[in-house]
Amino acid sequence: MSANLFDKVWDLHRVGKLPSGRDQLFIGLHLVHEVTSPQAFAMLAERSLPVAFPERTFATSDHIIPTDDQSRPFKDPQAEAMMAALESNAASSRIALFGRSSGRQGIVHVIGPELGLTQPGMTIACGDSHTSTHGALGAIAFGVGTSQVRDLLATQTLAMDRPKVRRISVRGALGKGVGAKDLILFILSRLGVEGGIGYAYEYAGSAVRALGMEARMTLCNMSIEGGARAGYVSPDETTFEYVRGRPFAPAGGDWDRALAFWRSIASGDDASFDDEVELDASEVEPMVTWGTNPGQGIRVSERMPRLSELPSERRAGARAAYAHMGFSEGEPIAGKKISVAFIGSCTNGRISDLREAAAVAKGRRVAAGVRALVVPGSMQVAAQAREEGLDLVFKEAGFDFRLAGCSMCLAMNPDKLEGNQLCASSSNRNFIGRQGSALGRTLLMSPAMVAAAAVSGEVVDSRSF
Amino acid sequence: MANDNYVRALVSGRGLPLREDDVDTDRIIPARYMKGVSFEGLGEYVFRDARFDESGKPKSHPFNDPRFAGASVLIVNRNFGCGSSREHAPQALARAGIAAIAGESFAEIFAGNCVSLGLPAVSVSAEGAKELQGMVEADPSLRIEMDLEAKELRAGSRRFPISMPETHRKALVTGLWDSTAELLPGLAAARALAAGLPYLAWARARS
Numbered sequence: 001m002s003a004n005l006f007d008k009v010w011d012l013h014r015v016g017k018l019p020s021g022r023d024q025l026f027i028g029l030h031l032v033h034e035v036t037s038p039q040a041f042a043m044l045a046e047r048s049l050p051v052a053f054p055e056r057t058f059a060t061s062d063h064i065i066p067t068d069d070q071s072r073p074f075k076d077p078q079a080e081a082m083m084a085a086l087e088s089n090a091a092s093s094r095i096a097l098f099g100r101s102s103g104r105q106g107i108v109h110v111i112g113p114e115l116g117l118t119q120p121g122m123t124i125a126c127g128d129s130h131t132s133t134h135g136a137l138g139a140i141a142f143g144v145g146t147s148q149v150r151d152l153l154a155t156q157t158l159a160m161d162r163p164k165v166r167r168i169s170v171r172g173a174l175g176k177g178v179g180a181k182d183l184i185l186f187i188l189s190r191l192g193v194e195g196g197i198g199y200a201y202e203y204a205g206s207a208v209r210a211l212g213m214e215a216r217m218t219l220c221n222m223s224i225e226g227g228a229r230a231g232y233v234s235p236d237e238t239t240f241e242y243v244r245g246r247p248f249a250p251a252g253g254d255w256d257r258a259l260a261f262w263r264s265i266a267s268g269d270d271a272s273f274d275d276e277v278e279l280d281a282s283e284v285e286p287m288v289t290w291g292t293n294p295g296q297g298i299r300v301s302e303r304m305p306r307l308s309e310l311p312s313e314r315r316a317g318a319r320a321a322y323a324h325m326g327f328s329e330g331e332p333i334a335g336k337k338i339s340v341a342f343i344g345s346c347t348n349g350r351i352s353d354l355r356e357a358a359a360v361a362k363g364r365r366v367a368a369g370v371r372a373l374v375v376p377g378s379m380q381v382a383a384q385a386r387e388e389g390l391d392l393v394f395k396e397a398g399f400d401f402r403l404a405g406c407s408m409c410l411a412m413n414p415d416k417l418e419g420n421q422l423c424a425s426s427s428n429r430n431f432i433g434r435q436g437s438a439l440g441r442t443l444l445m446s447p448a449m450v451a452a453a454a455v456s457g458e459v460v461d462s463r464s465f
Numbered sequence: 466m467a468n469d470n471y472v473r474a475l476v477s478g479r480g481l482p483l484r485e486d487d488v489d490t491d492r493i494i495p496a497r498y499m500k501g502v503s504f505e506g507l508g509e510y511v512f513r514d515a516r517f518d519e520s521g522k523p524k525s526h527p528f529n530d531p532r533f534a535g536a537s538v539l540i541v542n543r544n545f546g547c548g549s550s551r552e553h554a555p556q557a558l559a560r561a562g563i564a565a566i567a568g569e570s571f572a573e574i575f576a577g578n579c580v581s582l583g584l585p586a587v588s589v590s591a592e593g594a595k596e597l598q599g600m601v602e603a604d605p606s607l608r609i610e611m612d613l614e615a616k617e618l619r620a621g622s623r624r625f626p627i628s629m630p631e632t633h634r635k636a637l638v639t640g641l642w643d644s645t646a647e648l649l650p651g652l653a654a655a656r657a658l659a660a661g662l663p664y665l666a667w668a669r670a671r672s
Contacts, residue, residue, distance in 0.1 A: 020642075056659075154645050193547060194544035227573070251670075
């Protein structure tokens with residue numbers, strides 16, 4: 001038996017044991033955005049502490065920026081104040097900030113891998129729970145709160161307990177038209193939204209190995225929705241090919257040294273785990289959530305569960321979810337009329353997601369009465385989409401093609417649901433109020449499924465397109 | 466380094482029952498109320514959408530219930546604080562007067578954020594959480610004592626065993642929960658470790 005990737009990377013970054021008994025863990029890459037950092041910079045200033053590793057700290061803006069008109073100052077004075085604080089903190093601390101003028105601005109979990117900042121064997125942290133995304137490259141990546149952002153700025157380290165590691169092996173192959181979003185929604189529906197508490201998830205098995213890098217990012221992104229502290233895929237040739245040639249990737253003689261390092265930290269065939277779960281890829285179909293947490297998902301062909309079919313401890317939550325959604329137990333999810341379609345977010349705002357959605361949208365029209373938005377995850381994703389003509393495909397179909405940001409995933413910018421609109425969304429959370437209206441309703445699904453819903457006006461199996 | 470003002474060995478107060486599983490941080494503090502460069506004033510928006518309707522009219526909610534005004538021990542159920550890592554959630558609770566939380570289980574980032582603020586979030590059994598909620602609903606004046614040294618929560622004549630990660634408990638009872646203060650002495654060792662990390666060598670070559 002040998003150590004798994006998580007334990008190898010943890011040991012490599014463990015500075016020592018702290019008085020509280022927690023480990024002091026060095027973080028190789030700290031990513032910063034405008035919502036969870038200004039308070040941390042203020043706490044640092046109060047203590048007269050400098051940023052310890054500005055060269056390992058990178059910033060961008062994503063949560064609050066508008067996606068229609070990004071000219072400054074922003075129309076929303078609060079958003080402008082947050083943006084200005086980020087700019088001033090980055091400048092005074094000599095932290096690289098990827099703003100609009102860099103051409104590299106975007107959602108923090110999209111630009112990290114895109115720029116080659118995210119690499120196998122690293123420890124990564126960011127004041128955002130979806131930092132688990134970066135685990136797709138074989139890094140261990142933690143979402144943290146603002147006090148820990150302060151810790152990172154002051155020391156580039158975190159005080160943490162080492163989680164256990166659960167390997168989730170997915171046997172077989174995903175069917176045609178079934179992807180990583182469906183797989184993670186399936187996993188959440190099986191293991192629950194609190195099943196991962198105390199664990200990091202290693203995703204493995206033939207169905208995971210077959211996924212491209214961006215699909216692996218989608219998978220790892222929603223580890224946090226399962227309650228896991230982190231999620232990752234042990235790196236392989238797919239990973240190395242993805243990293244090669246990116247702006248911050250190792251080059252020249254360093255490339256070979258990097259490959260040797262990356263192979264050394266991968267989980268071996270005989271790696272041991274604290275827990276193992278096996279799933280069969282053939283059971284996964286396009287998935288849709290019917291409730292108000294991401295574990296409340298079913299196959300698009302299924303009916304919503306009857307309360308009596310659910311474990312007793314799940315019934316109260318399901319009853320409340322049905323009340324909010326206006327759905328009844330036992331109803332099919334297919335055929336539910338939507339009024340908004342949102343394609344984007346750190347879960348599904350990458351070029352492969354836009355290609356998948358465009359393939360469905362091409363030559364079709366958004367249904368009457370549906371507002372459809374495509375929000376690229378980064379300026380580079382948007383540029384690539386334009387180069388491939390995807391922006392035109394979307395526009396001709398009646399989608400709004402926006403500028404990069406988090407947008408309607410969490411509605412901190414002007415992109416919000418109104419009233420009790422039902423939204424087909426490629427984002428990660430269907431929590432009540434998440435998309436900007438207290439009465440708003442979210443159906444989580446893949447980008448292809450969102451595009452199919454947009455052009456049909458209702459939930460429909462995207463494989464029929 | 467330990468500071469007596471930071472010791473959180475015993476927290477007591479009246480209880481505030483919030484009966485629901487999987488309460489997420491978007492519920493605790495909706496993102497649209499997080500627009501600001503400080504945590505000031507967040508208490509006002511705690512559970513905003515659950516407490517008020519679209520027109521701003523108060524709804525029935527434990528945080529609106531005058532019987533629980535001034536209560537400081539929040540009693541919750543399973544997987545409380547799931548979702549976003551936003552520290553705004555425990556900040557909003559603390560600024561609304563919550564000094565301790567007891568419940569069946571907590572999402573990990575949320576629990577870690579609570580420790581960072583010196584706010585104990587402890588687990589009790591599923592039945593214990595429900596029983597406590599019932600006791601507080603029946604008698605809102607009931608005094609609750611959360612004793613992290615004795616690892617028990619006392620309410621009336623009842624005692625409930627409590628648990629939390631031992632490192633969290635130790636940090637709270639010794640007053641070592643200010644993680645930056647705990648980490649700073651290790652900065653030199655962190656620099657030494659970083660000097661040996663292979664990827665920082667090639668990162669320097671690219672900068």
